[in-house]
Amino acid sequence: MPVYKVWNVSRTSKKSVAAFTFDELVKKSGEKLGFPLVAEVVLEEDGTTIDETEVMLEFSGKTLIILQPGERWYPNNLQHMKVEPKDTSCSVSAADCIVPFAPAAVTAVPACIANTNSAPTSASTDYIIDCWYPSSFMKMEPEDKTYSATNAVTSALATSDSVLTNSPSLAVINSISDPGLAANCFTPSDALHLSSLRCKTSSSTTVPKYQERTIETLKNCSLPTFSAYVEENLTGVHPRPEIVWTRMISEAAHYYAARLKLETLRTAEQYRQIGMAMCKKYPAIALVGGTTPWFSFTKSFSQKIRHMRMELKNKSQGATQCMPRTAAASPSKRARSCSGPVAAMKRKPIFAAQDEEEHCKELLQEWQQSEKNTDHLKLLMRNTKKHRYQLIHSSSITEVLKHYPCLHDTAFIFHEFCEIFGEQAVADMTTRMSAFVKAAMTLAGIEESAASQDISGDEIGDHLFTSAGDAPRLVCFYDEGQDLIEKLFVTADGVNFQLDPRSGIPTGLFYLMQFYYVFDLTYPRHYSMLLALLQTLVIGVKYKAQTSMGYRLLASQIMKKLE
Structure with missing residues (x-):
């Protein structure tokens, strides 16, 4: 029987699980890690989502991260820094700011982490950074002065708690006054990490534009119209979705394939939108055994979409x-x-x-x-x-x-x-x-x-x-x-x-x-x-x-x- 290493997202709890199927892996991992619900299983090294048994078996030698609802994967060599705002004022003390520098004053901010939309105009200019920081960075010791934030900081701190909780963390980095320290506070490995970071303002989004359009289209798209036999077994007095499950999945997949490009249906969020809407209209398909009511539907639906995509690819290549x-x-x-x-x-x-x-x-x-x-x-x-x-x-x-x-x-x-x-x-x-x-x-x-x-x-x-x-x-x-x-x-x-x-x-x-x-x-x-x-x-x-x-x-x- 294959044995898998499963960790929590913070890498503080590490267990081993023996499982033949994906559902068995999810159940045993949740029990051993003490999770009431398991939202997602991803690879520890790069965050690749694992959602079916065949894929799980291919990665039997890899370490897996078990995510709870609301958790997000992040690389092991990076640390998630977060500013906890005390109020909506523009005054933020040094003790409340987490910055990637040694406890001393620095005059320059590395170009790789500066917000390019807010180029520095003077020594008092501040920056908002929305990214992940190397774990070797330290929290700055409080000094005798306070850091006055810009209007951008005020806007960020005025954001609701839910946005701050669900979006990548914010960090305020003030301009620093000690020349030459910036060159000494970074190691070559830190510079390599920073050069690959995606630095953006708090108003930007992590979802690609084409995926945003697809998700918005899904929200506005009507649900599939099933054949009479399928509809009867989904909405009848005694619904029996298991009898028409394969046919229902096939009809739903062809319905969405005719309205959306198959190549755009790839992310878990897109399948979640479809699954939630389907479960709302057809409660009978919310089968027991998954982490969410729409788990069984989205699993079968995503597999069917992948098969259709592969058939289309093979057909175009003459296979x-x-x-x-x-x-x-x-x-x-x-x-x-x-x-x-x-x-x-x-x-x-x-x-x-x-x-x-x-x-x-x-x-x-x-x-x-x-x-x-x-x-x-x-x-x-x-x-x-x-x-x-x-x-x-x-x-x-x-x-x-x-x-x-x-x-x-x-x-x-x-x-x-x-x-x-x-x-x-x-x-x-x-x-x-x-x-x-x-x-x-x-x-x-x-x-x-x-x-x-x-x-x-x-x-x-x-x-x-x-x-x-x-x-x-x-x-x-x-x-x-x-x-x-x-x-x-x-x-x-x-x-x-x-x-x-x-x-x-x-x-x-x-x-x-x-x-x-x-x-x-x-x-x-x-x-x-x-x-x-x-x-x-x-x-x-x-x-x-x-x-x-x-x-x-x-x-x-x-x-x-x-x-």
């Missing part, structure tokens, strides 16, 4: 997407890149002299017989494989089954899979699949269930519905009370393939992989990493597409269990 197969798709461009069907197709047919179309007709006639000759059907399947592979690459699963109805029977799916890899290799895969499932269940703390009970077809029909073009998926009907697997199906493209429930989950997953290989399908994005694990650790074929950090972490843990 190949791992999308569902089309008739013109080339097998070499797919995520799986399996060479098994190609090798099987090159094998010499048993009836080389006869026409494949005649064999296809003969196969259909044989399948319609009341007593089917299984050996003859397998022989015909082997002899028509070239025609079948061409049909698979240009048609849907439903269309293939019209020409080869025997593939409705999972025994013929298994036969086709053995034709691709060989019977001995498939036997080894069966052993590896059982070991894989056992290791995965051990990691998840799940015990394997028995399987024997049967249930009526009326209870399962609604759960097996699939649309045309849907990728294969495994559907298991489980009785928690009796700890039994009642039904087991592989469903795809509107077709259901029933498996023996007594075979259990390992056999079900193995058949699922066989469907992807026999019909030569690309893995769907939403569980491509799971199928990639099965391909690598069970089938023994290297997964060549890009993998996530979570995939690599889980793969290493399962491999340790398998050793």
Whole structure:
């Protein structure tokens, strides 16, 4: 399990936390640091925001800062100085001023920290600095004189407490009278720090102009108009947002993408504005488990925006997407890149002299017989494989089954899979699949269930519905009370393939992989990493597409269990 170093913003409390997911990290960090609420997680070195598990895993070797509501990240080698005004008068004593100089009088203010909008005109000119100061700087000792501030200081001190609390701190630096001390009070490292500071007046803003415009546009932008089905599940008498969550996020993302540039939707403040407005109109989406009511929505919404931005970038660069197969798709461009069907197709047919179309007709006639000759059907399947592979690459699963109805029977799916890899290799895969499932269940703390009970077809029909073009998926009907697997199906493209429930989950997953290989399908994005694990650790074929950090972490843990 990854272990992270978590600190508070002042670097005074340092803890270590072991976590697999981002939510787990937030919860444990808040408990160990004693925070009632956690507003944000950032990198200690540069303040980069971390808001999802994949990003968190990439920075497992970095130190993280846990921010509470109202806190802001600042560099470790800089110190946040703040003037606490006593009143709104123009007289500020030396004891109330925090300045980056040694306890002596200085005649000049370094140009790198002077306010360029208020160039010095005489020795009595004062400056307002809004920046961070090196921690090596010291507080000035009080002297016998007072520092008279300019009108700018008066304006700053008259600012409300909330502005002073939420904005970067103010410091008043008076002109100093001792020549030559300015050159001696800075070390080279201090000068380097100061040269990189952004010095500005108290009236300036830290938000870039384009982000200000985007946030203002979001405030004035109407909320998405969802489809009737989504709207009903969000605002009905008994709202069920979890049923339409993915569709709701997709519709919301496309709504804002049509009104704002995707490149401008990047900051946490922008997502917060959208999340707050959505939760206000649709209270049902305020799911439990986040630090704020809109946490779950903004997390899913920001991920969808990033995916859309990446797809747009790849499209502009001409990159190949791992999308569902089309008739013109080339097998070499797919995520799986399996060479098994190609090798099987090159094998010499048993009836080389006869026409494949005649064999296809003969196969259909044989399948319609009341007593089917299984050996003859397998022989015909082997002899028509070239025609079948061409049909698979240009048609849907439903269309293939019209020409080869025997593939409705999972025994013929298994036969086709053995034709691709060989019977001995498939036997080894069966052993590896059982070991894989056992290791995965051990990691998840799940015990394997028995399987024997049967249930009526009326209870399962609604759960097996699939649309045309849907990728294969495994559907298991489980009785928690009796700890039994009642039904087991592989469903795809509107077709259901029933498996023996007594075979259990390992056999079900193995058949699922066989469907992807026999019909030569690309893995769907939403569980491509799971199928990639099965391909690598069970089938023994290297997964060549890009993998996530979570995939690599889980793969290493399962491999340790398998050793």
